Amino acid sequence: MAGMKRAGRKTEWSVTLFCFGLLAFTPPIMTMFDRPVMVLGLPLMYLVMFGVWAAVILAIGVGARRSRLSDSADEAGLKDGEPW
Amino acid sequence: MTHSVLVVEDEPNIVLSLKFVLKQAGFNVRVAEDGAQAITEIERDTPDAVLLDIMLPKRDGFSVCEAIRANPAWSAIKIIVLSARSREADKEKALAVGADDFITKPFSTRDLGNRVKSLIAAGAGEA
Amino acid sequence: MVGWQVGLVSLAYLGLLFAIAYYGDKRAESGRSLTQNPYIYTLSIAVFCTSWTFYGSVGRAATTGLDFLPIYIGPTLVFVVWSVIWVKIIRICKVNRITSIADFISSRYGKSAILGGLVTVIAVIGITPYISLQLKSIAESFTIIVDYSNPRGAGGEGIFAFDTTLVVALVLAMFSILFGTRHIDASEHHEGLVSAIAFESIVKLFAFLAVGFFVTFGLHDGFTDLFGKAEAAGLSHLFTVAHDRGYGQWMTMTLLSMAAIICLPRQFYITAVENADEQHLRKAVWLFPLYLLVINVFVLPIALTGAMAFAGQDANADMYMLTVPIRHDQGALALFAFIGGLSAATSMVIVAAIALSTMVCNNLVMPLLLRWKIVDAGEGSDLSMLLLTIRRASIVLILILGYGYFRFASESYSLVTIGLVSFAAAAQFAPAIIGGIFWKGATYRGALVGLSMGFLVWIYTLLLPSFAQSGWLPISFIQQGPWGISLLRPYALFGLEGFDHLSHALFWSMLANIGCYALVSLRFAAGTLERIQAALFVDVFLHTEGMRDSWTQDGSATVGDLEELVGRFVGKQRATSAFHTFARDQGVTLRRNQTADRALLNHVERLLAGAVGSATARVMVGSVVKGGIVGLDDMYQILDETSQAIQYSRMLEAKSNELEDTTKQLQAANERLKELDSLKDDFLSTISHELRTPLTSIRAFTEILSNEAGVTAQERRHFMAVIAKESERLTRLIDQILDLAKMEAGQLDWSMAGVDLRGAVDEALGAMDGLVKERAIRLEVDVPAHLPMVRADRDRLVQVVINLLSNAVKFCRSPGGLIQVRAAPAADGLLVSITDNGDGIRAEDRDRIFEKFHQLYRGSAAQPSGTGLGLAICRQIVSFFGGEIWVENRDGGGACFSFTLPYDRVQEVVGRVGAMT
Incomplete structure (x- = not known):
């Protein structure tokens, strides 16, 4: 059952990250940066989009590290396997 | 004829009072301070009646009572149980193991004397 | 460079691919698999990046700015929740030997052949524009590289203008056949194919990065210089997503691409079916998004450079990847870029063709042949050749369809628009798949009606209008609606206006799809087999090693019968070796005339499922197991009722355990109360005894003294002393009892x-x-x-x-x-x-x-x-x-x-x- 807990954390982590990504890449958050403005010689939106994107990828990598969830893919499924 | 009564009681002051009262009533009184001694005393000389405390060292009153009743030679002995515990259960148990009467402490000295007398008299009548 | 030279380089590249695939297959056969690592797996998933990415993103960036990004951000978001979605889908595919997305959906909804067929039809029709997009890009890029290299325009008007695309289509068909249908696989993966696809992903990435570095650091002085110049050239509107337009299309594209990364047949095939080890996902989930990010970094720089270079000219922005290097006399770079584009397009076409042909064969043609009794699984003919033929023919047919769409419809569309039309078709699978793995209540009817309705709406709002714009249908169909009914205008259905065509189509198709899926599922109960399959899919992690729908009826099929059956589909040699392996693993000896047991029947079904799909496999095994298929539904009924009974009895058991526990607790509490009660009794009785003892003496002597008679003066004194002493004792006793009681109750003042x-x-x-x-x-x-x-x-x-x-x-x-x-x-x-x-x-x-x-x-x-x-x-x-x-x-x-x-x-x-x- 200890694995169950770990899996729970993993699922929460990924769902949280998903919500964050969805928020960051959809209006109205993204529209705040969507202006033809240059920052540090680069377009603001270009910087923001790729920056957030890279951060999300980094976060996926952190969440998928083996050490954290050794063999809990199964349990993740178990947890999610309940009907809606 | 002087009837003999064995007082089985571990509390010295109660023994003192019982001795006094029973002697005044004309009995020959002997004393045993615990259950084991009581049996020895009875074996030495069978009394007409035994005043038996329940909470005794070494062997409690119920057990002594049973031992007396188990011996046919002692069947004539009248047993009066004295108890500082007034529970009905104790009284029933005492009568069940063969006691003839049950007196709760503290007792009335006059009443006690009368009861011992009447019991012994009843026994003599039967005999 | 002239046409034949470019053609030769292209063929050489395809030859190299084939060599890699061949090498990969050989390695796999000798047990030293190339694909047994997460990096190859990641690169093979990058088949997602097609010529649409390679050429189309640049074109889109050059016209509307950053709004090409959602196509890559959507998949990234899906991979964020990989542990919720991908692990589950992959496990289901492995356990159930799923061969394709059609197989997946048909298997989930009661192994329904009809549903599998419908999915196949939708996939073929939906993906055809996408394939044509690849053909179009190859043809266009070929024309451009030949045209620009040869000022005389040798290839421009001659055979190539018409034939390049057709030639490309046929060559790709050949390659797909060579890669994907060399033999029928009952168990192993297409390792060679996967290796080749991974290689193509490397090529397209490097080609793109090469052009990117060239424009950024060769033509300009780094990013800031490039963006600075672009701003000066008045291109700053390309620095935004939708600065002056709405974000509707951005949202639509994000949602579509999220669905596409799961539902595109080739993505499903590569990610789920070809997955060699679930653990590979762990790396792929962040490496693949990283690949997407890296390949997109230079999209905007290249687009801006192209826009600046060809300002005021009528240049196809989709081809900046080639035209920018050519304009700066970088012939070799342009050729490399062309090969990159070729790799992007060919990888998509090959994988899509193979995935689709598997579906067409297993879920469309074979069930029909079996139903019409054109093919009888009971006869002794070797069917593996038939299967291969069907698949090969499907591949050719699919590519010809793609070519046809290209000829007749795609001229009027950009690459991205065509791709999005396909995405929208593939997205129709999303409710059935996602619902299917999380919602046990989803039923076959729900999926069938939902898919059909979604697909019909897609045809009406996206496909037919594209025909109309291509002149196949009168343009009035779009402008006034069919028969002039304006409510039915395909781009403004029921008066819904103000959306772009794609968002509009997605809205209506998803509304129809999800709505019907949910409502019909809720309204009509599932059949027994469906319920079993639903449980197997949704609770895959529970069932992985556990009960599968099994052949409980041993029937009268012999081992020999079954081996022959399998042999007809996967080849005699493979069948024999598969049976040997089975016997060894199970530790049994199989004799040909021995009656097959349940384990073997299940094994055979799975073997066949790998070749012909699960629905067909079940029917075929059933046809061999005489009497086995009869009463199957009854059997499932029994199974289902049993499982319900078991569930019910488990609930009862839990309840009675609960009751027992409560009873025990009550008993314990009761015992404790009794104990406490008797403790209290004992205590009171003891106290009473202790108090009565001195009282007895006091009363006795008091009575003796009050009688006066027979008491000597000495006795009197003695008795008085006793009374005093016992009274003291009594007082002390009472004090101590009170003290102790207070101490125990914690009421004493300390x-x-x-x-x-x-x-x-x-x-x-x-x-x-x-x-x-x-x-x-x-x-x-x-x-x-x-x-x-x-x-x-x-x-x-x-x-x-x-x-x-x-x-x-x-x-x-x-x-x-x-x-x-x-x-x-x-x-x-x-x-x-x-x-x-x-x-x-x-x-x-x-x-x-x-x-x-x-x-x-x-x-x-x-x-x-x-x-x-x-x-x-x-x-x-x-x-x-x-x-x-x-x-x-x-x-x-x-x-x-x-x-x-x-x-x-x-x-x-x-x-x-x-x-x-």
Whole structure:
């Protein structure tokens, strides 16, 4: 059952990250940066989009590290396997 | 004829009072301070009646009572149980193991004397 | 460069691909698989990046800015929740030997052949534009690289103008056939194909990065320089997503691409079906998004460079990847870019064609052939050749369809628009897949109606209008609606206007799809097989090693029958070796005329499922197991009812366990109550006894004295003394009982303070002085004068010492009594001991003497006259002080009562400070 807990954390982590990504890449958050403005010689939106994107990828990598969830893919499924 | 009564009681002051009262009533009184001694005393000389405390060292009153009743030679002995515990259960148990009467402490000295007398008299009548 | 040269390079590249694939297959056969690592797996998933990415993103960026990004951000978001979605899908595919997305959906919804066929039809129709997009890009890029290289335009008007695309289509068909249908796979993966696709992903990435570096660092002085110049050239509107338009299309594209990364047949095939090891996902989930990010970094720079270079000219922005290097005389770079684009397009076409042909064969053609009894699984013919032929023909057909769409419809669309039309078709699978793995209540009817409705709406709102724009249908179909009914205008259905075409189509198709899926699922109950399959999919992790729908009816099929059946689909040799493996794994010997058992039947079904899909496999095994298929539904009914009964009985069991627990708890509580009750009874009875004993003496002597008669003066005095003594005893007893009761109830008032032990001992000794002297007891006191203070209530402490002293006096030898009182500092408090020289206390009594009313009778002579509460009170007091009290026997006999008293901390500190100053 200890694995169950770990899996729970993993699922929460990924769902949280998903919500964050969805928020960051959809209006109205993204529209705040969507202006033809240059920052540090680069377009603001270009910087923001790729920056957030890279951060999300980094976060996926952190969440998928083996050490954290050794063999809990199964349990993740178990947890999610309940009907809606 | 002087009837003999064995007082089985571990509390010295109660023994003192019982001795006094029973002697005044004309009995020959002997004393045993615990259950084991009581049996020895009875074996030495069978009394007409035994005043038996329940909470005794070494062997409690119920057990002594049973031992007396188990011996046919002692069947004539009248047993009066004295108890500082007034529970009905104790009284029933005492009568069940063969006691003839049950007196709760503290007792009335006059009443006690009368009861011992009447019991012994009843026994003599039967005999 | 002339046409034939470019053609030759292209063919050489395809040859290299084939060599890699061949090598990959050989390695796999010799057991040294290339694909057994997460990097190859990641690169193969990058088949997602097609020529649409390679050319189309640049084109889109050059016209509308950053709004090409959602196509890559959507998949990234899906991979964020990989543990929720991908792990599950992959496990389901492995357990159920799923061969394609059609197989997946058909299998989930009761192994329905109809649903599998529908999915196949939708996939083929939906993906055809996508394939045509690839063909179009190859053809266009070919034309451009030949045109620009050859000023005379040798290829421009000749055979190539018409034929390039067709030639490309046919060449790709050939390659797909070579890669994907060399043999029928019952179990193993297409390792060679995967290796080749991974290689293509490397090529397209490097080609793109090469062009990117060239424009950024070759033509310009880095990113800032490039963006600066672009801003100066008035292109800053391309720095935004939708600066002056709405974000509707951005949202639509994000959602579409999220669905596409799962639902595109080739993505599903590569990610789920070809997955060699679930653990590979762990790396792929972040490496693949990283690949997407890296390949997109240079999209905007290249687009801006192209836009600046061809400002004012009528240049196809989709081809900036090629035209920008060519314009700067970088022929070799342009050729590399062309090869990159070729790799992007070919990888998509090959994988899509193979995935689709598998579906067409397993889920469309074979079920029909079996149903129409054109093919009889019971006959002895070798069907593996038939399967291969069907697949090969499907591949050719699919590519020809793609070519056809290209010829007739795609001229009027950009690459991205065509791709999005396909995405929208593939997205129709999303409800059935996602619902299917999470919602047990989803049914076959729901999926069928939902998919059909979504697909019809897609045709009406996206496909038919594209035909209309291409001139196949009158343009009035779009503008006025069919028969002039404006409510039915395909781009503004039921008057829904203000959206782009794609968002509009997605809205209506998803509304129809999800709505019907949910409503029909809720309205109509699922069949038994469906329910079993639903449970197998949704609870895949529970069932992975557990019960599968199995052949409970052994029937009369022999091992030989089954081997022949499998042999006809996967080839005799493979069948034989598969049976050998099975026998070895199970530790059994299989004889040809032996009746097949359930395990073998299931194994055969799975073997066949790998070749022909699960629905077909079931029918075929059923046709061999005579009588097996009859009553199958009854069997499932029984299975289903059994499982329901089991569930019900489990609930009952849980309930009864609960009840049992409660009963036990009640019993325990009852026992405890009884115990407490009898404890209370005993206590009261003991107290009553203790009180009655002195009372008995008092009353008896009072009565004796009041009679006057026969009492001598001496007796009278004696009796009066007894009465006084017993009254005292009674008073003391009552006090102690009350004290103890208060202590136990915590109601006693304690005045805790620092106490000097020496003083307390002296006081106690003083109180006992008379008694000690009277009995001629020798007293040895060893209590140093300057002991640390202890924390205690002084009066209670004195009481403890007195109680212990009086016990000692009572039990010490007489005559010749000796009592020793000692005190010494110890680690966490003072240790005080009071020792007598009596008989000592038996080991079994040492704990009990501290209980209430526990009196010891040490021989008949020494009668205790205490209350039986003294030690109990001592223990209460010492515990309250935070110390302990116990008794030991001395070596020379005699009891030694000891207790500890914690130091008074305040005094301790003050003492230390005092010592320092």
